[in-house]
Amino acid sequence: MKISQRAQQLQPSATMKVSAQAKQMIADGIDVINLGIGEPDFETPKNIEQAAIDAIKSGKTSFYTPAAGILPLRTAVADKTASDYGLTDLSAQNVAITTGAKMALYSTFQTILDPGDEVLLPEPYWVSYAEQIKLAGGVPVSVPVGASFKVTPADLAAKLTNKTVAFVLNSPENPTGVIYDQQELAALNDWTKDHDIMVVTDDIYGQLVYNGASFTSIAQLADQLDPRIIIISGGSKTYSMTGWRMGYVVADEQLISKISAFLSHATGNPTAVSQYALLEAFTGNQDQVEVMRKAFEDRLNTIYPLLTAIPGFDLQVKPQGAFYLFPDVSGALKISDIATTGEFVSRLLSEAHVALVDGSAFGVKNHVRISYATDLDALKTAMARINQFMVQFKD
Ligand SMILES: Cc1ncc(COP(=O)(O)O)c(C=O)c1O
Structure with missing residues (x-):
């Protein structure tokens, strides 16, 4: 063996x-x-379960779908992201549907990293980032942060090398629950822009904010999606859909076409019935x-x-x-x-x-x-x- x-x-x-x-x-x-x-x-939620049952009964969930997901779902994700984030010019071509946000991240790292490429991970970081980066041949670089648990450009600069290609930002953050405000995000955005570093922004907890706090994504600082920025999210946390395994990547079209090619060999399409469930989650009642x-x-x-x-x-x-x-x-x-x-x-x-x-x-x-x-x-x-x-x- x-x-x-x-x-x-x-x-x-x-x-x-x-x-x-x-x-x-x-x-x-x-x-x-x-x-x-x-x-x-x-x-x-019941309306999501019912949409899945209806989809099964209609027979359309018996077959492969395109690897990056069914068109109506890709369009719904593009539309919702455009309206939530205030971004123009987003279409289905900017979206790949994946088997959970985990596969959204995995396929992203597989698509952007070459052997030895370093990725900055502010501490503490979610458990799977480091392992997924290593699986893509990359090197996870831990970035110690101050007591506020929020990384600053100075913290990132201390770990910058000529091999740094990306930075992973997770806000609201697992495990600390901290949220970055617009000013903090603008400073991080400027720094990554100056050093031509890609940003993988894991926004999966974006709708779970409390006591009057509001969520801003680093992706929404400009009117159009910056090709350096990759948005990761999914249905698991917002819609309590962990078992359905529905995530997605929103990014530049060229990158999405490579992620789709990767997915076509790795998972094929994400489970068809779950796609219809997420479509209802995004377009149906939000109560x-x-x-x-x-x-x-x-x-x-x-x-x-x-x-x-x-x-x-x-x-x-x-x-x-x-x-x-x-x-x-x-x-x-x-x-x-x-x-x-x-x-x-x-x-x-x-x-x-x-x-x-x-x-x-x-x-x-x-x-x-x-x-x-x-x-x-x-x-x-x-x-x-x-x-x-x-x-x-x-x-
Ligand atoms: C920060 C973060 N990103 C991504 C994921 C993965 O979510 P999914 O269940 O959609 O794969 C999780 C799940 O715990 C998470 O905490």
Whole structure:
């Protein structure tokens, strides 16, 4: 048997691993609260499910579709992006539909990177970026950022080399929930323009913003889409459609035609029935989007004060988007005399029956990621359990 070097260096997704462990404990009858998971807990809105059922019954989902997706869906994504972002001249030719935003990112890195090309990743970064960049022969370059968790041009400049070709921006960000404002984005845009660096902007949490915060994408600073900028998004988070695997890339036509060629060999078309579901998500009734957003907002507002009251959990800035909290737990490690965040997370799971993710999976030490994509009662119980776990060390 032989395993390629490429596969050997691959780390499994830490968030999926924690979730699988928690799910196994639950299956074994243990009352675990899983805050490791990165998916909304709501069922997909009924109108979307119904559109999928209708599409199956019509017979049209039995067959291959074009690799970059059906034309009405590509057009709907182009139209919605144009209107949400205030961009002119976007058409179906600027859109490729993919098997989740994960494949949108994967096909992008495969299309823009040559061996040795460096990609700047502000810390903390979502787990799959680094692995996908490596799979494309590129080199992920971690960029340390200040306490605000927002990268600045100076932070990026410190890691710039003649091999830097791209920068990945995720706002609202997984795992910190921070959102960049227009001024911060303009500074980053100018810097990347000056150095001719491409920007992969992962806007998947763009509609999940809270307490009056607003989302701006770096792609919307100009009237027309800059060919250096690649927008990644999808239906998973906004429409609670993780299982349907629907994502997309919006970019320059030339790039999209290469991404389509890549997809035609990698996945073929994304699942036909899911495309009809996303088409309804984009063109149908939007009421449930607000219902789900509001539920996340309530959860954030309830658990933020509970979390920050736990001994040793420090989170100065309240998140504004996505559905995660990323507290510094250096204090908790000290109080509990536990050496590493990995061990801390593992003891929380086995003793307090709460699953969190070790922040080192996102490139940052002494932090944990807590997802609040779980119902409010379970969240409150989880906070009480973590508090109880910490209080025992104070006696
Ligand atoms: C920042 C970010 N980008 C992309 C994705 C992938 O989403 P999808 O389920 O559409 O593949 C996720 C999912 O957790 C995410 O957090």
